[in-house]
Amino acid sequence: TAKIYTIISGKGGTGSTTTVINIGAALAGFAKKTLIIDMDLGMPTVGLMLGLETKTTLHDVLSGDADIKDAIYDGPSNLKILPGSISLHSFLNTDPDKLAGLVESVKDDFEFIIIDSPTGISKNSMAAISLADELIQLMNPDIASLAGAMKVKAISDSLEKQFFGIIVNRTGVVKNELSSERIETALGLKILEILPEDPNIRNSVAFKAPVVVKYPGSPVSVGFNRLSAEISGIK
Numbered sequence: 001t002a003k004i005y006t007i008i009s010g011k012g013g014t015g016s017t018t019t020v021i022n023i024g025a026a027l028a029g030f031a032k033k034t035l036i037i038d039m040d041l042g043m044p045t046v047g048l049m050l051g052l053e054t055k056t057t058l059h060d061v062l063s064g065d066a067d068i069k070d071a072i073y074d075g076p077s078n079l080k081i082l083p084g085s086i087s088l089h090s091f092l093n094t095d096p097d098k099l100a101g102l103v104e105s106v107k108d109d110f111e112f113i114i115i116d117s118p119t120g121i122s123k124n125s126m127a128a129i130s131l132a133d134e135l136i137q138l139m140n141p142d143i144a145s146l147a148g149a150m151k152v153k154a155i156s157d158s159l160e161k162q163f164f165g166i167i168v169n170r171t172g173v174v175k176n177e178l179s180s181e182r183i184e185t186a187l188g189l190k191i192l193e194i195l196p197e198d199p200n201i202r203n204s205v206a207f208k209a210p211v212v213v214k215y216p217g218s219p220v221s222v223g224f225n226r227l228s229a230e231i232s233g234i235k
C-alpha cells in the first residue's frame, strides 16, 4: 500500500508544483509505482506542466461524475498523474471531503502517492494535509515564505501530522537569505534539501518535462534525485 507524502507551502510561487512533479518523476525513475495527485483544486497546474491532454479530471471524480481510474494519466517513466481541471465551473462543484475515500480506493495500486496541496490554509489544503503519512514543507529562504510556512506548520501540528522535513527552494536569488539555522529553529524541523534557483527548471517546463528527466545533471535534479532516493529507501 502506498506511503503518502503531501508537499505543503505557505506561499504561492515557492515551487511546490515543480517539487511534486520532480519527486514523482524521480521515484518513478527508480521503478517505484508512483501517483501524483493535484489537490490544488482552485489552480491546478500539474497537468499543464506535463502537457497532459486531460478530459476526465480529479474535479469530475470529486463531483461524483467519473470513476477515479478514468482520471489517471501516464507521465514519464510510468509515473501516474491524477490532474485537476482548470475550469471554474468544475471547481465550484467539487467536494474535497470525498478525497480520502478516493485515495483509499487506489492506495493499494501504488508504492508512493505525492500530493500537491494548495497554498495556505483552506478546506482543500486541510484535506491534502490530513491524508499525508509524511508532510514536506516547501519554502523559499525569505521572511514572507517562512511566515507562511510557520502558519501551515501550526495547522499541521494541530492535526497531529508527521513531518519528513523542509525543502528550501530557489536559493541564491535574494540578498539577506535566511540561514538554515534560522529556518530550522523557527519551524522546529530539519532541512532535507536546499535547491538553488536553476534556469533548467524553466527550460524543462518549455519541453513539458520534469527537470529530472530533461536535465538530470542539473543542480536541482541532483537534489530531487537524492531526496527521492531517501524517500524510497534506496539511499
Ligand code: ADP
Residues within 6 Å of the ligand: 009, 011, 012, 013, 014, 015, 016, 017, 018, 019, 045, 169, 170, 171, 195, 196, 197, 198, 199, 201, 202, 205, 220
Ligand atoms: P507553486 O506550485 O508553489 O506555486 P511552481 O512550482 O508553479 O510553484 O513554481 C513557480 C515558478 O517558479 C514556476 O515558473 C517554476 O518554473 C519556477 N521555479 C520553481 N522552482 C525553481 C527553481 N529552483 N529555479 C528556477 N525556477 C523555479
